[in-house]
Amino acid sequence: MYIGVDIGGTNLAAGIVNEAGEIIAQDTTPTLRNRSSGEIISDIARLCRGLVDKAGLSMSDIKKIGAGCPGTIDTETGTAVYVNNLKMEGVPLAGELERLLKKEVHLENDANAAAYGEYCIYGDGAKSFIMITLGTGVGSGIILDGKIYRGFNGAGGEIGHMTLVSGGNRCTCGKDGCWETYASVTALIAQTKAAIEENPGSLMEKLAAERGKISGRTAFDAARAGDEAAKAVVNQYVKYVADGIVSVVNIFQPEKIVLGGGISREGDYLLKPVEEFVKANDYNRYRPHTQLEVARLFNEAGIIGAALAAR
């Protein structure tokens, strides 16, 4: 039995994961991210202990603990090198948790952990497997020969920060034209907002008013209902997503690419046109093609992946 922890900007989530990669108990607590890292770490330890009690287990039943954390992570030393939205810099997260819980802790980048979880459960042993998460940003995890690829310095796998439009939109990372600034949910919301302003009275405007906000679903829902302006937003967004995926395919020719994040719940409405674009545009005309799927573990991927990476 393992514990997997998913350290998010909003919630700290933990689960007890068995050898088969199933979550047998889970719990969350708010991150309250403006606190010190010490307070957050104490809460993670408390969450883990409570979870063990709740499951009727004792800490001796737990072999190892894995934790996934956003930002730049040094997995070898278990250090959160830099985590922008938790204000952590050089925090020995694994070491602190080990001290509090008396248990070996493995720290991993959260996108890598989620990709590894998805790979272990639904990857079918693919020789090369890449998960792309369309969320607030565009996250990614690369699994080659069953191992997380991190680059020589541990900071690799930031596919969302490849350039999609040279000289294009400024990204939060400081560079211009990152894929993330066109294909994230944040980008889709901005694209939807611009289209609403240009098309007063569109169904998108109506849906946004009803729901009190513009979300990643606004354009998709309106497009499904036949709104032309929304269809244009979705088509353009899908092209941005697909164009980046073709790049990933041409570079890696991975056996499998899995799309995660909220938008992936659109299912075939997103996947089919992406697949068509990839098939029409990828460089490989003569060999078997990358399988494209939507992720299936959703929020549990991070917990399961962190636990299995620790294993």
Place this chain on the structure above:
Amino acid sequence: MYIGVDIGGTNLAAGIVNEAGEIIAQDTTPTLRNRSSGEIISDIARLCRGLVDKAGLSMSDIKKIGAGCPGTIDTETGTAVYVNNLKMEGVPLAGELERLLKKEVHLENDANAAAYGEYCIYGDGAKSFIMITLGTGVGSGIILDGKIYRGFNGAGGEIGHMTLVSGGNRCTCGKDGCWETYASVTALIAQTKAAIEENPGSLMEKLAAERGKISGRTAFDAARAGDEAAKAVVNQYVKYVADGIVSVVNIFQPEKIVLGGGISREGDYLLKPVEEFVKANDYNRYRPHTQLEVARLFNEAGIIGAALAAR
């Protein structure tokens, strides 16, 4: 002792390569690429036999033969699946050479072979090593943990065909906006030509007239001599090259990237501004940085790499 063969669109080159990766004899013959694949293969075999004689050796001194070939290659079966500029489709190149030379032959994609050669000789055992060749196209080879990365279907590593400008220039591969259409020598020549037309009387025009053609050196030479229009061409070209390299860094965080191809002979005049752009724009602010170098084996990389990949 090994033989390395570099099958090019213009020349067939072969070399005898010792265990240290040094070429001890080499020879070339024109490809005459409009011939049948059978005739080309016969000439490769003849080239290898002649080379062995010339070096005062016999075929029994040769352990294996490696051949690098452009296009889509199936290394497992030794088949040239599709080679556009040699009109080969499904040619069992390795098998045919084995039949003629009675020696084990390993077939490899030429860009992968060149990268592997550069890696073996000047890679300093980098855990992750990527060679980018700025030539007629933008070629690349990815070496991870000392092994050529090919993707699950053997067609991976086409970094030149990642999108750099979504919806941009149409590439020969059929997709829009490939890095290759902005950063290859072909692209630089087109950019230089456009600048000459827009700036009559520029030094670029004079150099092109003197030399009878516009080449990849025209803008660089004129820029070095102070021509403003040429400097603008070089700056824009360098940005295209660097923007793609930042993407490669963000995705792979490779220990080393090596730039090859004719343009790489510009040395620091190309490398320094590329390095500056990468340092200012890559996603990694807190960990050691990728080393960026120019390739050193030039035309010999393909021969050496093919031989050592066979080993």
